Amino acid sequence: MREASVECSMVDCPVAxxxxxxxxxxxxxxxxxxxxxxxxxxxxYYGLLVHQNDMTSTLENFHGAPVHLRVIxxxxxxxxxxxxxxxxxxxxxxxxxxxxxxxxLDMFPAEARQRILQERHPLGRVLKDCAIAYQSRPxxxxxxxSDATINRLLNLREPQALFGRRNILFDAEGRTLAEIVEILxxxxxx
Numbered sequence: 001m002r003e004a005s006v007e008c009s010m011v012d013c014p015v016a017x018x019x020x021x022x023x024x025x026x027x028x029x030x031x032x033x034x035x036x037x038x039x040x041x042x043x044x045y046y047g048l049l050v051h052q053n054d055m056t057s058t059l060e061n062f063h064g065a066p067v068h069l070r071v072i073x074x075x076x077x078x079x080x081x082x083x084x085x086x087x088x089x090x091x092x093x094x095x096x097x098x099x100x101x102x103x104x105l106d107m108f109p110a111e112a113r114q115r116i117l118q119e120r121h122p123l124g125r126v127l128k129d130c131a132i133a134y135q136s137r138p139x140x141x142x143x144x145x146s147d148a149t150i151n152r153l154l155n156l157r158e159p160q161a162l163f164g165r166r167n168i169l170f171d172a173e174g175r176t177l178a179e180i181v182e183i184l185x186x187x188x189x190x
Contacts, residue, residue, distance in 0.1 A: 015140040015166050019100040019181040022073050022084040023149075031147035035140045044187050045163040052136045055167070055182050056124025059087060059096050062187075066090045067097075071119050072153065079106045086153050087122055095154045099164070099182040107177050108132070123169075123178060133172045140166040144183055154185040162186070 015035050016023075023030050038050045048058055060066055066089075073084040080102050087097040101123060105113050112130040115121065127134055142164045146156055154162075164183035171177050 015142060016181055017166070018082055018102040018179055019084070021075075021082060021102075022100050025073070025075075026149075028147075028149065031150060032145040034143045036143050038141055040143075041141050041163055045184055048184060048187070049141060049163060049165045049182070050138070052138070054124030054127065054134075054136060054169075055097065055180075056087070056122040057128070063089055063094075063096055065092075067122060069119055069122055070095075074119075076105075079104065081105050081116065083119070085122075095185055097182055097184055098150055098153050099180060101181075102179045104176055104178065107171055107175055123180075127169075132177075134177055135170045136167055137170065138165045138167045142166065142181075142183070150183065154183075156185065160186060 016030055016033050020030060038046070041049055044062070048062060051058065056067060067087045068090055070086045070088055071083055072086065075082045082100065082102050084100045086095045088095055103116060103123065105116065108116065109130065112126055112132060115126045115130070116123065144150070144162045144164055146154070146160050146162050150162070151157070151159065162183055162185065164181060167180045167182060169177040169180070
């Protein structure tokens, strides 16, 4: 069954949540975002996005180096922790993902909560290091036309068609741990 293509560029765009909240807070409209079916995602993005693994280990395997966080914005509200981030390669600080995440802090044990709030490592590494069982369930695959914000954060010179996904992580009981929008920069085929 083919998913319907949906395009949105307004502030309220469900497939862009929680990224839409950071754009709204900045007084910006979202860049053009189109929901696409998984088969429409070209390589190497297909291999990086169309799976049920965490993005941290997927990016580290693809790039052959660990990644760390650069936090662009953050907010705590009603037991949730929102952050807008760029994942960068250790050693070079090359950006390998831009995105936003809403983490339900109350769903995590104290040690994991503390590590999340330290803002050093992506959630995928915290889940692995703290041995937290989870399921990753991508909700949508996206084609995004980069705007000035994304271009600046991913070191791009002009608007480009980028690919990403909206993903939800669930705990062993099916409760939502995190909602994530992950946008990848242009990548060379391996």
